[in-house]
Amino acid sequence: MSHSPALTAERLSATPPPTHRTSTSRRKQNLAAYLFILPFFVVFIAMLIVPLVYSGYLSLFESKLIGGDVFAGLTNYVRALQDSAFLASLGRMGLFFIIQVPIMLGLALFLALALDSRRARGSKGVRLLVFMPYAVPAVVATLMWGYLYGSDFGPIAQIARAVGFGTPDFLSPANILGSMMNIVTWEFVGYNMIIMYAALRSIPGELYEAAEIDGAGQFRIAWSVKIPAIRPAILLTVIFSIIGTFQLFAEPSLLNVIAPDAITNSFTPNYYAYNLAFINQELNYAAAIAFLLGVFIAIVSYIVQLSTQQRERRERGTA
């Protein structure tokens, strides 16, 4: 799990204090450091490592009516990899990731660059208002959009009817994925924008002021100076989006209440694992699904990081 080059702050600018003291004070300092990290790692092991291992352990068993839990080897994994409901949910989230994440991050990047260029009036207000949905719980966001989507009394349908477009059905099986993409986009553009904006503000001005004096346009500067400079921050938002997408839960489970036909119990992998465990009582199989999902997310994140690294290396090779 240590394969996170983008996040590895190996070369921090600050070095630890020089160590020219006697070995007793050195030992005292090491002891203090261990005591400082101890509470975090106690909870870390208890709440992350132990459940992870336990989940792996559970997934190797099968619950039989007679005989209780019996060791089943990889049976659950074989079943999961042949389970069309699980595979379809992964595919659905893959589609979600390919369509929604570029829209969300593209919008966030555009907003961050626009705010950083300071060419618009009321930038501060824009920044805060766009960020605001982040403070809204996913449950409330989904409830709210659920009403807004409503075909009878939702304001979108009201406006659409008033201008003669008829009544759009956002909650039909064909449209629900898009409607969910919209909710997630609404929730997280601001958050990603703030991460990118903060990174933009930290670019040393000299990097592009020379280009500005030379008369390079804002688009040119954004493309060839600013975006490359904040690539680590963009990568961070991509990784967070991968994790977020494949873990979607509140959105499908609340939309299920108002659109039961469109949201199946395996609409997202996470929602499927929940239904397997708590509705079907198939704990061992659910553990295998959750474990596979975790592995899948780790692999996708790793591939994304690797490809960015390779691209950077290629670019540096040509430069």
Place this chain on the structure above:
Amino acid sequence: MTSIDTRAAVTVGAATGSRRAKRGYVPERRRSLLLTVLLWLLVLYFVLPLWWLLVSATKDNAALFSTFGLWFGGDFSLLENLQTLFTIRDGIFARWLLNTVLYSVASAAGATLLATMAGYAFAKYDFPGSKALFSVTLGAIMIPLTALALPTYLLFSQAGLTDTPWAIIIPSLVTPFGVYLMRVYAADAIPNDLIEAARVDGAGEFRIFWQVGLRLLGPGLVTVFLFSLVATWNNYFLPLIMLNTSELYPITVGLAQIQAAASAGGGSQALFSTVTTGSFVAVLPLIIAFLFLQRYWQSGLATGSVKG
């Protein structure tokens, strides 16, 4: 492994102060009308749903379904709605609100303390194993927390801790990202000379942390605190599986429950205005917290994302 860190590290020192002020050349900024219009149109997309929520909180159930959604209509029923909201089922909504505050403040305070101590140690001490342990922490950022929810639930139920506040608070104490952020922040917010000077003066390591370290970590602390606060405040999955007693629910699970009841019971339509008013009340505290503390979390985030 890559050079992103060194490249990004160039301006971290400036991240805590006002960066733009340090730039010598300030070009004439031409305002662009087109960009201004475009940005504010985009803002509409983000604000209109919240505007709708505000407007809806002032409508009674009939007006909710008979008037135009984005403008006031019918009687002004905000006070009646609030009254209903806080009196249904013997005032359980207030209970949910209090639970949410309790769970998220306790989780955020604990998570911030743990992350700060660990981040400080990683930044300021060179102890055997620090690199390996920090790598493990970073790797854990990738672990999807929901993959852990099911086994955590089973472990808690064996320990008899499900259906108690601990089942929400303890799992929320782990924030690998918080440790990462605090390490980056502590690395340049606390000068090594200051620590050395305190040592020469005979201060113990813990006193240095409490009296020198914490004082300089303000914005970093606020950032980690706010973002863990939001994570717990907005969490739905964990409390949904951990809690059975509705007196223990946080507001997210509670609202989902009233919504389900409102959708299921055709006769109890009066509940819809309660759901919208409840949603409105649920989002207010966090929005206010973010507005008032923006100076801190924005500069705190700046440092973290630079190194990200």
